[in-house]
Amino acid sequence: MTFGTLKTLSPIMTPKTFFTPGPSALYFTVEDHMKQALKEQIPSISHRSKAFESIYAECVENLKQLLQVPAHVHIFFTGSATEIWERIIQNCVEKESYHLVNGAFSARFHETALELGRKAEKTAAPYGRCVKQEHIRIPETAELIAFTQNETSTGAAQPLEDIYATKRKYPEKLVAVDVVSTLPYINLNHDIIDTSFFSVQKGFGLPAGLGVWIVNEKCIEKAKSLQEKGYSIGSYHTLPALLDKGKKNQTPETPNILGIYLLAKVCGDMLRKGIDTIRKETDYKAAVLYHAINQHHAFTPFVSDSAYQSKTVIVANTQTDSLEFIQKLKEKNMHIGSGYGSYKNSQIRIANFPAHSKEQVEMLADEIAGL
Numbered sequence: 001m002t003f004g005t006l007k008t009l010s011p012i013m014t015p016k017t018f019f020t021p022g023p024s025a026l027y028f029t030v031e032d033h034m035k036q037a038l039k040e041q042i043p044s045i046s047h048r049s050k051a052f053e054s055i056y057a058e059c060v061e062n063l064k065q066l067l068q069v070p071a072h073v074h075i076f077f078t079g080s081a082t083e084i085w086e087r088i089i090q091n092c093v094e095k096e097s098y099h100l101v102n103g104a105f106s107a108r109f110h111e112t113a114l115e116l117g118r119k120a121e122k123t124a125a126p127y128g129r130c131v132k133q134e135h136i137r138i139p140e141t142a143e144l145i146a147f148t149q150n151e152t153s154t155g156a157a158q159p160l161e162d163i164y165a166t167k168r169k170y171p172e173k174l175v176a177v178d179v180v181s182t183l184p185y186i187n188l189n190h191d192i193i194d195t196s197f198f199s200v201q202k203g204f205g206l207p208a209g210l211g212v213w214i215v216n217e218k219c220i221e222k223a224k225s226l227q228e229k230g231y232s233i234g235s236y237h238t239l240p241a242l243l244d245k246g247k248k249n250q251t252p253e254t255p256n257i258l259g260i261y262l263l264a265k266v267c268g269d270m271l272r273k274g275i276d277t278i279r280k281e282t283d284y285k286a287a288v289l290y291h292a293i294n295q296h297h298a299f300t301p302f303v304s305d306s307a308y309q310s311k312t313v314i315v316a317n318t319q320t321d322s323l324e325f326i327q328k329l330k331e332k333n334m335h336i337g338s339g340y341g342s343y344k345n346s347q348i349r350i351a352n353f354p355a356h357s358k359e360q361v362e363m364l365a366d367e368i369a370g371l
């Protein structure tokens with residue numbers, strides 16, 4: 001068979017657009033960077049080489065610039081955000097953590113602390129809501145407060161001011177913020193909170209398999225003090241081990257070199273586009289999507305209080321089986337997410353990440369209107 005006949009046999013394919021909340025659409029420059037990486041044989045270079053060190057340095061530098069992370073705050077690489085839940089508890093909590101829970105991801109962070117043998121208390125909000133700042137009461141004995149700024153399972157987002165006010169009220173406690181499905185959109189103040197983290201397959205539009213952990217000196221000090229007291233804080237991915245290797249632009253293990261390379265490049269592209277433009281476009285696209293949901297006869301936003309509605313993960317209740325709507329959009333090559341867990345058949349979830357162009361979102365909104 002020649003290429004000519006193959007071409008005539010295959011239908012003309014419109015590429016799919018993934019509006020799923022993770023993995024999601026790849027940022028539009030990823031394909032070219034991936035090709036370049038293969039041409040340069042990046043996946044084969046040693047993680048102890050100068051070439052890797054310079055990729056690592058470029059990645060950290062671009063991330064710091066894009067996310068306005070101050071020079072004295074550290075950035076480390078792990079396998080995933082799930083890993084970072086575990087590492088935060090191991091390195092920053094001797095006995096007790098406190099969790100704001102309002103969905104499946106924040107609940108899993110809380111469970112992780114329990115599984116690691118910590119006393120982990122929580123305040124839970126009904127799904128679709130957040131705990132109101134004035135209702136947040138943290139016990140004297142809790143060492144760390146865990147927020148999930150954007151609950152990917154429900155589309156409820158905790159206003160940053162709530163997180164900052166909590167830190168002001170409990171300045172001696174460490175504050176950890178899960179920003180997996182909200183960065184780079186959210187403008188987090190890394191001088192106020194102590195640690196935050198994300199995986200790259202959501203807002204950064206990259207293949208999964210890389211976690212990014214942003215950590216201040218107080219977290220490092222806490223990890224060292226636990227180590228000195230004789231506690232286990234893990235093995236290869238302890239904060240002191242990450243710091244020690246990080247100073248040389250290296251990682252303790254053989255990392256996802258291709259992932260770090262792609263993240264460096266995509267952050268560079270986002271810097272050239274401008275973070276303010278990315279944020280404004282996200283606001284615009286979110287308005288288009290919420291409008292489409294509000295106008296639709298069968299849809300209502302799951303998060304009813306607009307002060308808590310996520311701009312990056314938009315969740316709607318559907319009057320009838322959501323899978324029908326999802327299927328109809330799939331036939332138009334638009335892939336949106338189902339509800340999470342028990343909401344599978346009664347909700348839809350739509351990601352609004354920097355990889356989703358204004359045009360793609362407008363086309364999706366038009367299709368929603370026709371459902």
Ligand SMILES: *Cc1c(COP(=O)(O)O)cnc(C)c1O
Pocket residue numbers: 022080081082083105148150151152153178179180181199208
């Ligand atoms: C996806 C997600 C995680 C877990 O990310 P992994 O890459 O699967 O480890 C954690 N928290 C939130 C809010 C998420 O959306």
